[in-house]
Amino acid sequence: MSDESASKARYDLVEERAIASAHARGEKVDCPRCHVPMTSRALGGGSFGLGYARRREWLLCPQCRRSVLFDSARGTRN
Numbered sequence: 001m002s003d004e005s006a007s008k009a010r011y012d013l014v015e016e017r018a019i020a021s022a023h024a025r026g027e028k029v030d031c032p033r034c035h036v037p038m039t040s041r042a043l044g045g046g047s048f049g050l051g052y053a054r055r056r057e058w059l060l061c062p063q064c065r066r067s068v069l070f071d072s073a074r075g076t077r078n
């Protein structure tokens, strides 16, 4: 299996957790493989009418294009 040929390459679980926890602490997150800053985007945030303050965040590495999508536990207030 080749990393490069997979269009939907993913981090492994350990990397995903490290990324998510660093992001949750408000730190700037670098791709653990490329060591470049990852792009973060917030998805949702009420525009989908979920009715509660749940947000999903998406971190994307511009270099290897791996990405992590995770639920954010933040946002207990509006």
Ligand SMILES: [Zn+2]
Pocket: 031, 032, 033, 034, 035, 061, 062, 063, 064, 065, 066
């Ligand atoms: Zn990367």
